[in-house]
Amino acid sequence: MNDANLVFFAIAAFTIVSAAWVFLSRKLMHSVMALTVAFTGSASVFALLGQSEMALLQLFVFVGGLSTYLMVAVAAEESKKEIMLPRFAAMALAASAIFIILAASWGAGQQQAPSFASAAASAFSSDYPLLTIMALTLFSAAIGSILVLRKHIRLVV
Amino acid sequence: MTILPYAIGLGAVLFAIGLAGVSSDRHFIVIMLAIELMLAASTILIVSFFSSSSSPGSIGVMALLSIWAVAATEVITVISFYVYIKANGASFDVTKLNRLKW
Known part of the structure; x- marks a missing residue:
């Protein structure tokens, strides 16, 4: 077993445990934090597969989504004193962030993977209908949310 | 040996954990x-x-972009449902959400 496999197994164990903690935890805040670690682990796997651009995009997209969940979790928490992370969890988050940066720079040299950039360029030049459907999906979700919430939105000027 | 088979196994395990979470928990946000x-x-x-293919084309990127779009849409839906449930004083227990219209 070489070093790449060892690193992968460490990331996989970290990811699986945090994924299970998402619904084993009794606190919503801890579930959201565990999901953050699981997403960081999945982005690390992308980096180890030689897809550094996809790893970064995965982090950006899901960090954006998770920040929303984080806001919901903070709002839903009954006791505001218990929403802070334990120190070891905060250290685990920081360690996983360092880990993904190291894995990205190391994994890029390990494999000759197909380029994400060239595939994305051909996708954006030829697959207009699918991209339009994606944009319409997001737009309709935003409009639907506004319609659902129209009675509850208060504009304060 | 490449890590590709293990990565596919990890994806399968994570999917199974997510499926178990959906079918076992009752909290809407979880x-x-x-x-x-x-x-x-x-x-x-x-x-x-995508990484295993020698000439992947654009289908892998399009599938990935589709999943990211679905994930973003889900976040929008969750935040609106959260506000709606809170405003109507309903429970987050999905077994008690038995009305489609308030």
């Missing part, structure tokens, strides 16, 4: 978190197959 986990597992599988 169920949505488990669905996000299943979407992340799908992205791992897509990137694994």
Whole structure:
């Protein structure tokens, strides 16, 4: 077993445990934090597969989504004193962030993977209908949310 | 030996954990978190197959972009449902959400 496999197994164990903690935890805040670690682990796997651009995009997209969940979790928490992370969890988050940066720079040299950039360029030049459907999906979700919430939105000027 | 088979196995395990979370928990937001986990597992599988292909074309990128769009849409839906449930004083227990219209 070489070093790449060892690193992968460490990331996989970290990811699986945090994924299970998402619904084993009794606190919503801890579930959201565990999901953050699981997403960081999945982005690390992308980096180890030689897809550094996809790893970064995965982090950006899901960090954006998770920040929303984080806001919901903070709002839903009954006791505001218990929403802070334990120190070891905060250290685990920081360690996983360092880990993904190291894995990205190391994994890029390990494999000759197909380029994400060239595939994305051909996708954006030829697959207009699918991209339009994606944009319409997001737009309709935003409009639907506004319609659902129209009675509850208060504009304060 | 490459890590590709292990990455596919990891994607499958994460998907199974997400499925278990969806079917076992009753809290609305935890169920949505488990669905996000299943979407992340799908992205791992897509990137694994994309990396294994010698001439992947654009289909892998399009599948990945589709999953990211679905994940973003889910977040929008969750935040609106959260506000709606809170405003109507309903429970987050999905077994008690038995009305489609308030």
